[in-house]
Amino acid sequence: ASIVLLPGDGIGPEITAQAHRVLQKIAAEFGHDFEFSSHLIGGIAIDETGDPLPEATVEACRQSQAILLGAVGGPKWDDPTAKTRPEVGLLKIRKELGLFANLRPIKLFDQLVDASPLRREIIEGTDILFLRELTGGIYFGPSGRTGSGENESASQAMVYSVSEVERIVRLAAKAAQGRGNHLTSVDKANVLEPSRLWRQVAARVMETEFPDVKYDVVLVDAMAMHLINRPKDFDVVVTGNMFGDILTDEASMLPGSLGMLPSASLGSDGPGLYEPIHGSAPDIAGQGIANPLATILAAAMLLRHSLGLETEATAIEAAVSGVLESGLRTADLARGGESIGTEAMGDAVVERIK
Amino acid sequence: ASIVLLPGDGIGPEITAQAHRVLQKIAAEFGHDFEFSSHLIGGIAIDETGDPLPEATVEACRQSQAILLGAVGGPKWDDPTAKTRPEVGLLKIRKELGLFANLRPIKLFDQLVDASPLRREIIEGTDILFLRELTGGIYFGPSGRTGSGENESASQAMVYSVSEVERIVRLAAKAAQGRGNHLTSVDKANVLEPSRLWRQVAARVMETEFPDVKYDVVLVDAMAMHLINRPKDFDVVVTGNMFGDILTDEASMLPGSLGMLPSASLGSDGPGLYEPIHGSAPDIAGQGIANPLATILAAAMLLRHSLGLETEATAIEAAVSGVLESGLRTADLARGGESIGTEAMGDAVVERIK
Ligand SMILES: CC(C)[C@H](C(=O)O)[C@@H](O)C(=O)O
Ligand SMILES: CC(C)[C@H](C(=O)O)[C@@H](O)C(=O)O
Numbered sequence: 001a002s003i004v005l006l007p008g009d010g011i012g013p014e015i016t017a018q019a020h021r022v023l024q025k026i027a028a029e030f031g032h033d034f035e036f037s038s039h040l041i042g043g044i045a046i047d048e049t050g051d052p053l054p055e056a057t058v059e060a061c062r063q064s065q066a067i068l069l070g071a072v073g074g075p076k077w078d079d080p081t082a083k084t085r086p087e088v089g090l091l092k093i094r095k096e097l098g099l100f101a102n103l104r105p106i107k108l109f110d111q112l113v114d115a116s117p118l119r120r121e122i123i124e125g126t127d128i129l130f131l132r133e134l135t136g137g138i139y140f141g142p143s144g145r146t147g148s149g150e151n152e153s154a155s156q157a158m159v160y161s162v163s164e165v166e167r168i169v170r171l172a173a174k175a176a177q178g179r180g181n182h183l184t185s186v187d188k189a190n191v192l193e194p195s196r197l198w199r200q201v202a203a204r205v206m207e208t209e210f211p212d213v214k215y216d217v218v219l220v221d222a223m224a225m226h227l228i229n230r231p232k233d234f235d236v237v238v239t240g241n242m243f244g245d246i247l248t249d250e251a252s253m254l255p256g257s258l259g260m261l262p263s264a265s266l267g268s269d270g271p272g273l274y275e276p277i278h279g280s281a282p283d284i285a286g287q288g289i290a291n292p293l294a295t296i297l298a299a300a301m302l303l304r305h306s307l308g309l310e311t312e313a314t315a316i317e318a319a320v321s322g323v324l325e326s327g328l329r330t331a332d333l334a335r336g337g338e339s340i341g342t343e344a345m346g347d348a349v350v351e352r353i354k
Numbered sequence: 355a356s357i358v359l360l361p362g363d364g365i366g367p368e369i370t371a372q373a374h375r376v377l378q379k380i381a382a383e384f385g386h387d388f389e390f391s392s393h394l395i396g397g398i399a400i401d402e403t404g405d406p407l408p409e410a411t412v413e414a415c416r417q418s419q420a421i422l423l424g425a426v427g428g429p430k431w432d433d434p435t436a437k438t439r440p441e442v443g444l445l446k447i448r449k450e451l452g453l454f455a456n457l458r459p460i461k462l463f464d465q466l467v468d469a470s471p472l473r474r475e476i477i478e479g480t481d482i483l484f485l486r487e488l489t490g491g492i493y494f495g496p497s498g499r500t501g502s503g504e505n506e507s508a509s510q511a512m513v514y515s516v517s518e519v520e521r522i523v524r525l526a527a528k529a530a531q532g533r534g535n536h537l538t539s540v541d542k543a544n545v546l547e548p549s550r551l552w553r554q555v556a557a558r559v560m561e562t563e564f565p566d567v568k569y570d571v572v573l574v575d576a577m578a579m580h581l582i583n584r585p586k587d588f589d590v591v592v593t594g595n596m597f598g599d600i601l602t603d604e605a606s607m608l609p610g611s612l613g614m615l616p617s618a619s620l621g622s623d624g625p626g627l628y629e630p631i632h633g634s635a636p637d638i639a640g641q642g643i644a645n646p647l648a649t650i651l652a653a654a655m656l657l658r659h660s661l662g663l664e665t666e667a668t669a670i671e672a673a674v675s676g677v678l679e680s681g682l683r684t685a686d687l688a689r690g691g692e693s694i695g696t697e698a699m700g701d702a703v704v705e706r707i708k
Contacts, residue, residue, distance in 0.1 A: 153548075162505065193499065193509065228607040229471050253579045
């Protein structure tokens with residue numbers, strides 16, 4: 001299997017290196033043949049080619065079976081008047097590869113429950129899988145400016161089509177069947193026309209194709225509340241691009257350790273893209289102290305979803321859990337206690353894989 | 355001063371009645387002359403007139419100095435094929451009266467700190483004032499459907515003009531000057547054109563008109579995180595209509611008691627509209643157990659912002675604090691302990707006003 005590595009910016013290269021080692025160990029232990037190649041994306045791609053997503057990168061990704069991304073962005077490329085930005089690379093690769101579904105599991109590691117900002121009785125046992133629509137909605141809607149002076153105005157449209165809603169809802173319903181058999185769709189149908197279409201289509205898909213799956217709908221504002229006071233009530237949650245952006249980031253705070261959360265972006269065929277949900281953390285880049293576990297868990301998702309290697313994925317997850325159990329922590333998890341570096345954390349996971 | 359009461363649906367009439375009594379007590383104690391009149395809005399207005407916001411209500415509001423609203427909506431009017439809905443009344447009155455600024459203070463009553471889903475050390479001392487733009491953005495943008503079958507699509511545009519951004523940012527900056535002198539503007543400028551305009555205009559207003567106010571910008575997804583893990587870092591937060599809808603509802607969970615949170619919707623002149631942020635709670639309507647304190651605190655905001663009666667507003671707030679101090683709780687606050695009903699809570703507040 002061929003795997004593309006996109007280390008990107010900031011701590012991206014450091015954390016990707018550890019996930020790479022973990023995948024190599026999996027290949028050796030389980031007798032697989034993984035070919036790795038590394039390509040440019042984000043700020044470093046702007047610096048070297050002027051383009052946050054060079055054509056060579058897109059081509060390599062298209063030829064691959066799966067992609068592991070570190071992180072993109074940093075203050076160096078933040079100038080608002082710049083011609084392009086690292087994030088453009090991210091948005092473009094999602095679109096180019098048709099990665100319409102972003103999967104974000106929000107799961108608490110028992111060993112870290114005290115890191116949560118929420119009271120233990122509220123958060124304990126939380127296990128939510130978000131599916132965020134990733135190539136439609138207001139992110140990719142037509143935009144522009146008109147008028148001038150006081151009357152200048154800017155607009156961008158949220159657009160959803162029937163087929164866009166169908167495919168993400170189907171994927172979410174299938175995911176629910178493999179878990180708690182409960183799907184929640186989030187929209188703002190009391191105000192937005194695209195949400196009304198979303199709600200109609202979702203209801204039809206669920207009624208006709210998944211009558212066995214428990215299904216409900218929640219308004220986005222209400223969902224922003226429920227995530228905080230009753231996160232345990234949700235199993236799989238499906239929503240549009242922008243609502244998903246906000247809600248998954250909100251939900252990512254619940255475990256109290258951003259450094260543990262992976263995500264997968266999938267299309268109907270072709271390679272999937274896997275990455276930690278945290279950013280490029282430019283403030284600690286190059287210091288060897290970043291937590292590589294989210295990226296390592298993203299590599300586990302890669303094995304599961306793109307290569308169909310469930311046993312191997314579980315082996316990685318068990319190794320991570322074992323490492324936490326043994327008390328090892330990177331600085332972000334240590335709460336002022338003793339900590340180890342990025343590479344030592346990689347070593348600890350690699351050692352435990354068999 | 356003439357005050358319009360819009361009791362609305364569900365528990366609306368019960369909680370509005372208690373706030374009405376509190377305002378009457380204020381009038382008596384402080385020697386003011388308040389004239390009250392009650393009008394239809396929401397589901398009850400649909401039932402009686404076919405219109406969730408009858409013209410007579412709009413007219414009465416226009417003639418008044420301030421409006422106190424209970425809540426609108428309920429399952430009775432939830433049929434998706436219905437010609438109109440209670441919420442339409444709410445959106446329309448905001449627009450008709452030009453109520454472009456929604457103010458939502460998120461403040462913890464010391465007596466209720468243990469009701470928060472967040473750990474005490476994170477939440478204690480939180481005191482945020484949100485200003486949500488209320489008559490623009492995607493809520494009021496052009497919308498429609500095109501195509502058919504699989505290709506049918508629905509759209510609605512987020513639109514912001516320079517003048518819309520200026521007026522809400524100015525109001526927010528002024529509010530900041532009267533508090534912690536710190537303003538945070540929330541947008542999604544890395545993706546959305548209206549957010550880029552918002553960010554430019556806000557920066558210009560702050561630089562040229564409020565150079566003394568500490569000012570920063572945060573992306574909406576990041577803000578959804580920060581509210582949970584460092585809510586104390588914010589003073590005044592200004593944002594657009596939809597982001598404000600989501601973030602203020604998220605923030606409303608922080609104190610752990612929706613029943614304590616009021617809001618105010620203001621225009622550049624004319625009456626302001628005051629209401630609790632919670633809904634019409636149809637499940638407990640008519641039982642006399644709803645918590646009237648959010649509506650009573652909304653009445654305090656009414657005195658402060660629309661009638662300029664700061665002393666009287668503070669008297670209400672002190673009375674509410676005194677009631678909590680004395681241990682009285684409605685069911686929603688009692689956490690299974692002893693509780694009193696809506697009217698008894700109203701009595702307790704009225705008694706303490708002098
Ligand atoms: C960087 C940005 C464009 C991106 C998004 O909003 O999609 C990020 O926030 C994410 O969630 O992956
Ligand atoms: C009822 C609905 C239209 C309304 C809104 O989203 O503005 C409500 O959620 C609110 O926040 O006041």
